[in-house]
Amino acid sequence: MLNGISTLTYDIAQAWGGYAPHAICLLYDPAILAVEVVTNLGIALAYFLIPFALWRFLRGVDTLPFRSVLVMFVIFIFACGASHLTHILTLFIGGWAYWADAAVRTLTLIASLGTAIGLIRHGPRIAGITGRLLAAAR
Amino acid sequence: MRSDYALWVAAVAATAAFGTWASLALWGRFIRHEEAEARALVAAREAEALAGAEAERRAVEALAASERRHRALTEAGAIAAWRADAAGRVTAVEGWQALTGLDPAGAAGSAEAWLAAVAEPDRGAATAAWRRAVADGTPLDIEFRVAALSGGNRWCRARAVPVPASGEWIGVVEDIDGRRRAEEARMLLAREVNHRAKNMLAVVQAVVRLTRTPDPTQFAAAVSARIAALGRAHDLLSQRDWGDVELTELARGELAAWIEGGRLRLEGPAFRLTPAMVQPMAIALHELATNAAKYGALSPGSAGSVGLGWAVNDAALRLVWEEHGGPPVAPPERRGFGTRVIDASITDQLGGRVEREWLPEGLRCTITLPLKAHEKGEEAEAPSPNQS
Numbered sequence: 079m080l081n082g083i084s085t086l087t088y089d090i091a092q093a094w095g096g097y098a099p100h101a102i103c104l105l106y107d108p109a110i111l112a113v114e115v116v117t118n119l120g121i122a123l124a125y126f127l128i129p130f131a132l133w134r135f136l137r138g139v140d141t142l143p144f145r146s147v148l149v150m151f152v153i154f155i156f157a158c159g160a161s162h163l164t165h166i167l168t169l170f171i172g173g174w175a176y177w178a179d180a181a182v183r184t185l186t187l188i189a190s191l192g193t194a195i196g197l198i199r200h201g202p203r204i205a206g207i208t209g210r211l212l213a214a215a216r
Numbered sequence: 217m218r219s220d221y222a223l224w225v226a227a228v229a230a231t232a233a234f235g236t237w238a239s240l241a242l243w244g245r246f247i248r249h250e251e252a253e254a255r256a257l258v259a260a261r262e263a264e265a266l267a268g269a270e271a272e273r274r275a276v277e278a279l280a281a282s283e284r285r286h287r288a289l290t291e292a293g294a295i296a297a298w299r300a301d302a303a304g305r306v307t308a309v310e311g312w313q314a315l316t317g318l319d320p321a322g323a324a325g326s327a328e329a330w331l332a333a334v335a336e337p338d339r340g341a342a343t344a345a346w347r348r349a350v351a352d353g354t355p356l357d358i359e360f361r362v363a364a365l366s367g368g369n370r371w372c373r374a375r376a377v378p379v380p381a382s383g384e385w386i387g388v389v390e391d392i393d394g395r396r397r398a399e400e401a402r403m404l405l406a407r408e409v410n411h412r413a414k415n416m417l418a419v420v421q422a423v424v425r426l427t428r429t430p431d432p433t434q435f436a437a438a439v440s441a442r443i444a445a446l447g448r449a450h451d452l453l454s455q456r457d458w459g460d461v462e463l464t465e466l467a468r469g470e471l472a473a474w475i476e477g478g479r480l481r482l483e484g485p486a487f488r489l490t491p492a493m494v495q496p497m498a499i500a501l502h503e504l505a506t507n508a509a510k511y512g513a514l515s516p517g518s519a520g521s522v523g524l525g526w527a528v529n530d531a532a533l534r535l536v537w538e539e540h541g542g543p544p545v546a547p548p549e550r551r552g553f554g555t556r557v558i559d560a561s562i563t564d565q566l567g568g569r570v571e572r573e574w575l576p577e578g579l580r581c582t583i584t585l586p587l588k589a590h591e592k593g594e595e596a597e598a599p600s601p602n603q604s
Binding site for chain 1: 220223228231232235236238239240243244246247250251253254255257258261262264265
């Protein structure tokens with residue numbers, strides 16, 4: 079047990095700055111690097127714009143029921159965008175960039191799973207209540 | 217090295233699982249809060265909608281109740297209620313049939329359709345009044361006759377006011393026939409009373425002028441008796457509401473003292489004197505009796521009697537005054553008041569004939585009155601003092 083913990087600590091400490099940039103694996107091929115960079119940057123841009131638009135939408139309609147659903151979408155899409163950025167970092171920077179990428183991906187996983195499970199669990203109820211609300215308003 | 221991978225996978229998976237659980241728990245709190253809010257909103261909105269529907273139902277019901285009251289009011293008031301548009305076209309009529317017996321469809325439609333129900337003499341004025349009201353927007357208030365299906369005309373009153381803003385007209389027609397007829401009867405009666413009062417004053421004037429006695433006391437007594445005779449005739453007339461008076465009743469009133477004393481008897485069929493005949497006849501009977509009491513069968517100290525009989529045929533009333541058993545009589549040297557006033561009343565006023573016969577047993581006076589001439593003779597004039 080103690081041996082295991084010491085090995086882990088050593089590995090983390092040693093590995094912190096020890097990884098080579100990911101581009102090396104891709105042999106610094108300009109084509110594949112260009113594709114990686116442009117597509118991931120583009121996806122990240124889109125995934126930052128969508129939460130921005132959703133946030134503006136939420137501020138505009140303050141009587142919207144179940145605002146937290148959209149808030150969850152803001153968080154998970156923003157996390158997705160961030161993970162695409164950190165992926166580009168790992169192409170050219172080794173070491174800590176991989177840990178940053180891992181952390182961001184973990185958060186993205188949590189936000190995405192939470193949103194997915196929450197929607198599956200609460201979705202039908204939310205739909206029913208919203209339907210009655212709209213019917214009564216008519 | 218294998219166990220290292222498993223450890224890391226477990227660590228990362230555990231982190232992800234805990235993180236997901238935590239995010240779900242956090243989000244769940246928000247969702248529950250938002251759900252409660254939304255449910256409250258739904259309840260409020262649904263209650264609101266229900267209240268709205270209830271209010272609408274009540275409003276519709278209130279409108280229906282108001283409509284029913286309005287109809288009942290129309291029925292209770294025996295009026296026809298109608299509406300017309302700004303151009304004066306009648307758009308709806310209620311109760312028109314009950315009031316006039318005419319088809320309500322005929323009254324609606326054109327501006328002047330309802331005026332067709334107005335009887336001819338009033339139609340022009342009613343049409344002009346309605347046109348003027350529509351043109352000026354001033355309330356209408358007219359009275360006119362409507363040709364009723366039952367025959368004859370009925371007086372109606374139409375009133376209408378324009379409704380501000382819409383320009384529509386709301387009006388009623390009410391049956392005022394009873395009131396109009398009563399008014400007409402009252403006017404007629406007033407004229408009649410006036411006429412009779414003037415007539416009576418003229419007769420009294422004649423009595424005063426024609427009575428000739430040297431002694432003031434006798435003069436007063438004679439005038440007073442004659443006026444009393446007129447008064448009794450007047451009483452009879454007023455008791456009969458200025459209608460016909462039974463001849464027997466008049467004779468009994470004027471000659472009561474002699475009839476009760478058994479000196480005078482009446483014999484004749486039932487006959488109704490028209491109002492115009494009552495006063496002259498009363499005067500004539502009074503004068504005949506007065507004359508008999510002074511000089512004839514009814515005079516003091518004589519045991520005579522009088523028969524008053526009458527008969528009626530198609531054209532005339534024939535009345536005979538017969539004295540028996542009085543002192544011997546002779547035609548008078550001059551015509552006294554009695555003679556002159558009888559002649560004036562019967563001959564001049566009623567167009568009748570007076571014949572006097574001085575027979576040995578007493579005076580016999582026959583009065584003949586043509587009937588046709590006096591059936592419309594209500595407006596007969598008073599005897600003029602100069603006619604004697």
